[in-house]
Amino acid sequence: MSVRPRPLLLGAGTAMAVAVTLTGCTQKAASGDGVVTVTATDTRCTVSATEFPAGHVTFALENKGSKVTEVYVLFPDDRIAAERENIGPGTRASLVTELKAGDYEIACKPGMRGDGIRQEVRATGRNTATRRSPEADAAVAGYRSYVLAQAEQTLPRAKAFTDAVKAGDIEKAKKLYAPSRIGWERTEPVAESFGDIDPKVDVREDGLEDGPDPATDWTGWHRLEKALWQDETIGDREKELADRLMTDLEDWVRRVGTAEITPTSMANGAKELLDEVASGKVTGEEERYSHTDLVDFKANLEGARKSYDLLKPIAAKNDPALTRELDRRFAELTAQLDTHRTDKGTDENAYEYVSYDKVPQHRRKELSDGVNALAEPLSRLAAAVAK
Missing domain, CATH: 1.20.1420.20 (M75 peptidase, HXXE motif)
Known part of the structure; x- marks a missing residue:
């Protein structure tokens, strides 16, 4: 993963749940609509749920900072499970992905540099993967x-x-x-x-x-x-x-x-x-x-x-x-x-x-x-x- 500048992603935003700061009391489960909200600033990465069901997961992303940012869902060994790059200040994006049950980290990278501001999350459930057609x-x-x-x-x-x-x-x-x-x-x-x-x-x-x-x-x-x-x-x-x-x-x-x-x-x-x-x-x-x-x-x-x-x-x-x-x-x-x-x-x-x-x-x-x-x-x- 290089840190090359990329264009702003202007995809339609998904309806946003109320974000809870990582430094405060973080929700354990995803919101009722199944959306996990990630709100990025220049100094924080806040997540609305630290636990959510495995399978198809929608992350509603919003950048409230002054820098272009990117959001990653990472495996424990830092491999990338899903990513959305170049989220411009004041913009929203949606990331739909499929996650097996297990532990992950959400990383926000203001300025698209460094290891990012991270939060541990978990996809829960017995099934290790979504049943596919x-x-x-x-x-x-x-x-x-x-x-x-x-x-x-x-x-x-x-x-x-x-x-x-x-x-x-x-x-x-x-x-x-x-x-x-x-x-x-x-x-x-x-x-x-x-x-x-x-x-x-x-x-x-x-x-x-x-x-x-x-x-x-x-x-x-x-x-x-x-x-x-x-x-x-x-x-x-x-x-x-x-x-x-x-x-x-x-x-x-x-x-x-x-x-x-x-x-x-x-x-x-x-x-x-x-x-x-x-x-x-x-x-x-x-x-x-x-x-x-x-x-x-x-x-x-x-x-x-x-x-x-x-x-x-x-x-x-x-x-x-x-x-x-x-x-x-x-x-x-x-x-x-x-x-x-x-x-x-x-x-x-x-x-x-x-x-x-x-x-x-x-x-x-x-x-x-x-x-x-x-x-x-x-x-x-x-x-x-x-x-």
Whole structure:
């Protein structure tokens, strides 16, 4: 999980229960409507219930502070069970998730930094998971296979890239950089759920936590991106970082099969991928040296579409109007993005797009509008699959 700036989430708020401060007497059970309210300020994270039934849980989130914040539901080992990022001051958001019975922590992170202000909570009940339909089981199984395949396919592409770095071949490494990231970008929310992998391989320099020295603590793709495009130098440090990147990606591949995947985490992950596009790709911040942002954009969009396609049989039963709108919005944004494509589209893992620094501002605005048009209905997918 990196701490990159992201756009404000402006999803419709769920009706708010009365929040009780963590420093006072905290309610033990969820409110009568089944909603757990989390109210964040710059110094506090208040929760309306420290115990609630396992299964589908709706968290109604409100930021009453002056800083952009994010709210996480964490397992005891700090893996992410659910998250909602970039909640702007004075705004509300809803997080629908599925939790097994057990202990968790709610963490609010004002300024999207640090370990957050935390509160222990518990999902109660005998059942360890929500009883799912055959369609839901099929969606989860299909997505797990997809994530594993994307991770495994990333390794040879990343190795080709890092081999070029270690050989000192700057031009070859530049050519192989963007393709090496496609599988990661398609499934990034799953990688972020482990907490420690994303900062090693995908953090930008300005995403480092306060304190570390970028010269020694910044690792991963973007550190090598800067060396290739801005510094135009490959030294011993960059060659060491190439090996480190492969080690960290191999760790990701080994662990990805253990990720907690549910229909709601798939839906929330699809929305997170659109947020990634809005915060980093459309703005040009993600690939600020290589300007390969549109390749990442395409991969994020494909990953979100894969989750949606697998969940569509469930959502279509519960909210057919939503699936009709999502079908239309996905098609429109894909077509709009592909107007910037420069290859013939024969290789889904090596597509090419115009350098993003060549995209004029009015075309960037069009892409941003398309992302926003898709993000709003996509924010309702988790609720649709949880009905």
